[in-house]
Amino acid sequence: MDRILVSPNPHIHAPVSTRSLMRDVVIALLPASLVSVIYYGLPALVVFAVSIITCVGLEYLIERFLMHAPSTVGDLSAVVTGLLLAMNLPSSTPWWVVMIGAAVAIGVAKMTFGGIGQNVFNPALVGRVFLLVSFPAIMTTWVIPGGYFGADAVTGATPLGLVNEAILQGKSVTSVVGDFSYCDRLFTFMGGSAGEASVLALLAGWIYLLVRRVVRPHITVSIWATVAVISLIFWLCNPERFTDPLFNLLSGGMILGSCFMATDYVTSPMSTKGGIIFGVGIGFITMMIRYFGSYPEGVSFAILIMNATVPLINMFCHQKKYGRK
Amino acid sequence: MAKITFNIGGVHPDDSKIAKDRPIEVLPLPQTVWVSMAQHLGAPAKPVVAVGDKVLAGQVIAEPGGFISAFVHSPVSGTVKSIAPRKDLAGNNMTHIEIAVEGDEWVEGVDLSDTLVTAIPEDRQAILDKIKACGVVGLGGATFPTHVKLNPAPGSVAECLIINGAECEPFLTSDYRIMLEKTKEIIVGAAIMQKVLGGCRCVIAIEDNKPEAISAMRKALGELGYSNMEVLPLMKKYPQGGEKQLIDAVMHRQVGSGALPISVGAVVQNMATALAVYEAVQKNKPLVTNTLTVTGDCLPVEKQHNYLFRIGMPLSYIAEYAGGVPGDAAKIVSGGPMMGKAIANLDACTVKGSSSLLYLSEAMTKRGEQSACIRCGKCAQACPMGLEPFLLYRLYKAGNTDELEKNAVHDCIECGCCLYSCPANIPLLDYIRQAKGQVLGIIRARAAAAKAAAEAAKTNEKK
Numbered sequence: 020m021d022r023i024l025v026s027p028n029p030h031i032h033a034p035v036s037t038r039s040l041m042r043d044v045v046i047a048l049l050p051a052s053l054v055s056v057i058y059y060g061l062p063a064l065v066v067f068a069v070s071i072i073t074c075v076g077l078e079y080l081i082e083r084f085l086m087h088a089p090s091t092v093g094d095l096s097a098v099v100t101g102l103l104l105a106m107n108l109p110s111s112t113p114w115w116v117v118m119i120g121a122a123v124a125i126g127v128a129k130m131t132f133g134g135i136g137q138n139v140f141n142p143a144l145v146g147r148v149f150l151l152v153s154f155p156a157i158m159t160t161w162v163i164p165g166g167y168f169g170a171d172a173v174t175g176a177t178p179l180g181l182v183n184e185a186i187l188q189g190k191s192v193t194s195v196v197g198d199f200s201y202c203d204r205l206f207t208f209m210g211g212s213a214g215e216a217s218v219l220a221l222l223a224g225w226i227y228l229l230v231r232r233v234v235r236p237h238i239t240v241s242i243w244a245t246v247a248v249i250s251l252i253f254w255l256c257n258p259e260r261f262t263d264p265l266f267n268l269l270s271g272g273m274i275l276g277s278c279f280m281a282t283d284y285v286t287s288p289m290s291t292k293g294g295i296i297f298g299v300g301i302g303f304i305t306m307m308i309r310y311f312g313s314y315p316e317g318v319s320f321a322i323l324i325m326n327a328t329v330p331l332i333n334m335f336c337h338q339k340k341y342g343r344k
Numbered sequence: 345m346a347k348i349t350f351n352i353g354g355v356h357p358d359d360s361k362i363a364k365d366r367p368i369e370v371l372p373l374p375q376t377v378w379v380s381m382a383q384h385l386g387a388p389a390k391p392v393v394a395v396g397d398k399v400l401a402g403q404v405i406a407e408p409g410g411f412i413s414a415f416v417h418s419p420v421s422g423t424v425k426s427i428a429p430r431k432d433l434a435g436n437n438m439t440h441i442e443i444a445v446e447g448d449e450w451v452e453g454v455d456l457s458d459t460l461v462t463a464i465p466e467d468r469q470a471i472l473d474k475i476k477a478c479g480v481v482g483l484g485g486a487t488f489p490t491h492v493k494l495n496p497a498p499g500s501v502a503e504c505l506i507i508n509g510a511e512c513e514p515f516l517t518s519d520y521r522i523m524l525e526k527t528k529e530i531i532v533g534a535a536i537m538q539k540v541l542g543g544c545r546c547v548i549a550i551e552d553n554k555p556e557a558i559s560a561m562r563k564a565l566g567e568l569g570y571s572n573m574e575v576l577p578l579m580k581k582y583p584q585g586g587e588k589q590l591i592d593a594v595m596h597r598q599v600g601s602g603a604l605p606i607s608v609g610a611v612v613q614n615m616a617t618a619l620a621v622y623e624a625v626q627k628n629k630p631l632v633t634n635t636l637t638v639t640g641d642c643l644p645v646e647k648q649h650n651y652l653f654r655i656g657m658p659l660s661y662i663a664e665y666a667g668g669v670p671g672d673a674a675k676i677v678s679g680g681p682m683m684g685k686a687i688a689n690l691d692a693c694t695v696k697g698s699s700s701l702l703y704l705s706e707a708m709t710k711r712g713e714q715s716a717c718i719r720c721g722k723c724a725q726a727c728p729m730g731l732e733p734f735l736l737y738r739l740y741k742a743g744n745t746d747e748l749e750k751n752a753v754h755d756c757i758e759c760g761c762c763l764y765s766c767p768a769n770i771p772l773l774d775y776i777r778q779a780k781g782q783v784l785g786i787i788r789a790r791a792a793a794a795k796a797a798a799e800a801a802k803t804n805e806k807k
Contacts, residue, residue, distance in 0.1 A: 024675040025675070025688045026675075027686075028683050028684060029759075030681040284720040289721035290732075342603075
């Protein structure tokens with residue numbers, strides 16, 4: 020007892036750290052990543068590897084040479100950003116495009132604001148939207164899963180892209196949606212981003228995060244509820260023109276976005292009430308873009324727009340205090 | 345599994361009640377005891393003995409130093425050696441009465457037998473006087489004088505007496521042991537307080553990680569045949585034993601900011617306090633003993649103990665008797681690991697409210713390196729007062745006392761849930777405690793200024 024610690028309470032700590040939380044997110048994303056690597060093959064693996072290596076490497080370099088600060092790559096948050104960005108890109112994306120996206124995500128969206136905890140917008144989504152705007156052709160050429168490594172794959176549009184096309188041409192959407200099987204969506208794989216391959220794998224990861232208490236369900240559920248309610252109303256009014264709720268919940272980046280991107284700690288509100296407002300906003304904007312916008316998919320834009328409102332939401336929404344009105 | 349608990353926040357640390365099956369042992373007397381004059385909340389007591397006086401165990405050696413204060417009695421018989429400052433467990437000087445122990449002779453009238461006395465005195469004031477004369481204070485942590493708490497201001501009515509058996513702090517088992525070993529005494533003590541409060545309802549609240557205590561209490565309650573008293577199992581959650589949280593759990597009422605529990609009709613008393621009330625009223629025995637757990641994660645179970653100690657025993661004496669301080673203990677805590685005080689000075693002596701000698705290993709207690717806030721909001725979800733520690737921390741750093749007050753920093757109960765749950769190891773509570781001090785200072789200064797202004801206006805009117 021030659022050396023004894025003295026400090027204020029509490030004297031114990033929960034078995035949780037930034038690193039353990041980020042590790043849990045990586046674990047939760049693994050099933051969906053594996054599925055997409057298996058079904059999209061080697062190109063998907065290249066996208067994942069380039070994205071993660073660029074994110075981690077750039078964060079290290081910026082902290083080492085520009086900020087002269089201790090490195091935070093050990094907290095694994097750059098790995099999560101890289102992984103999420105990769106899951107948001109078509110597996111056919113060339114490696115140098117992935118690299119640009121990762122550089123924008125970490126260099127612009129994260130480190131410019133001061134690093135972890137400081138960024139206003141979700142870095143992975145900023146990277147993705149930057150690429151979507153800069154390389155529209157590459158970013159909208161989706162590989163329809165053809166098989167395993169080496170098997171021939173066909174390129175084509177996603178279900179949402181087809182719907183958007185039909186709407187722009189004034190055709191009925193039912194013919195398009197009719198080809199779209201919900202069973203396929205759940206168990207097998209439709210065209211889309213690398214990480215959007217399997218809804219079930221994504222949901223399994225999300226449930227893992229819920230069980231580990233890494234995230235709470237309120238944001239995700241409020242997005243789903245809003246999307247379901249809005250699309251139900253429009254669909255009942257005019258099923259020829261508007262897609263049905265289940266289609267909207269299961270297609271595109273809805274599951275990936277609502278489970279993993281909107282629930283990002285840094286860019287979502289702290290209070291429960293604020294989180295619900297945030298989720299409702301994302302659901303609403305997504306549906307407006309899907310129904311009336313010129314882009315086929317709106318989840319990324321919706322999350323980024325709502326990210327910008329988070330400081331405002333935090334200012335007005337607080338936890339319920341004990342013994343106070 | 346019990347479903348009842350408090351509504352806001354809370355955390356679930358592993359309860360680590362390693363010492364729960366160790367029966368209470370009586371500690372032998374040391375050669376010397378040092379009795380602190382600050383055994384309670386409020387003004388320190390004033391010594392009424394002089395150096396050289398012979399004292400008996402149970403004899404008054406200090407009287408209350410104010411309205412909120414309490415009598416202190418000699419825990420042993422012997423000779424007063426000195427009345428001088430001595431360091432308490434935080435290293436601050438406080439007047440102690442040093443008594444050289446000569447035998448164990450008690451003052452007349454104290455009943456040291458184990459016979460259960462169930463006949464409760466009729467006169468309410470007589471009971472209160474006895475509780476005051478025996479120096480009983482709340483033993484749940486705050487050591488607030490019990491006779492003050494049991495005598496609410498005129499106009500306020502006690503609707504429910506809650507006996508706090510939550511013992512929500514990990515490791516601590518002293519309340520659990522007395523619930524098993526002094527079951528009926530506690531219930532009679534509760535009945536006495538119930539009577540003083542005018543016969544309100546009485547709830548004995550126990551967390552469901554102590555099923556043996558729940559069934560023992562229920563059985564004893566049935567045998568004693570008290571109606572209007574019940575045992576209520578609560579879901580295990582920290583800080584359930586906090587007064588405000590317990591009132592929320594049991595009565596579904598919340599005490600307003602700065603208000604007393606009696607404002608919602610509640611009086612909360614700890615298990616050990618109920619036992620002390622029983623001993624004072626039924627046995628004439630002043631509060632000079634209490635139960636303490638020697639425990640920790642770096643202590644094998646056979647070296648863990650629950651001891652009946654006398655006040656004034658040096659902690660080092662207890663540690664030595666229990667087999668010495670384990671080599672891998674990095675921190676020694678008096679109290680639980682969530683709210684206890686780290687001991688800087690093991691020569692400090694036990695006081696009425698001592699509850700444990702807790703040895704924590706470095707792996708368990710050393711704070712991790714602080715990193716950036718990731719805005720996860722875990723602190724806000726954990727806070728049982730519904731505060732937002734991340735926000736208070738930033739406001740404190742910005743020196744914004746107006747916003748700190750608006751965001752109720754002074755409601756903080758310092759339970760430690762925020763720091764406990766922070767993944768970035770930000771010392772939230774350290775900062776919030778500072779901020780709370782600042783804001784309370786401002787509120788007090790404002791009240792004093794308002795009072796002075798009102799008085800000045802009055803004198804002007806008279807002119």
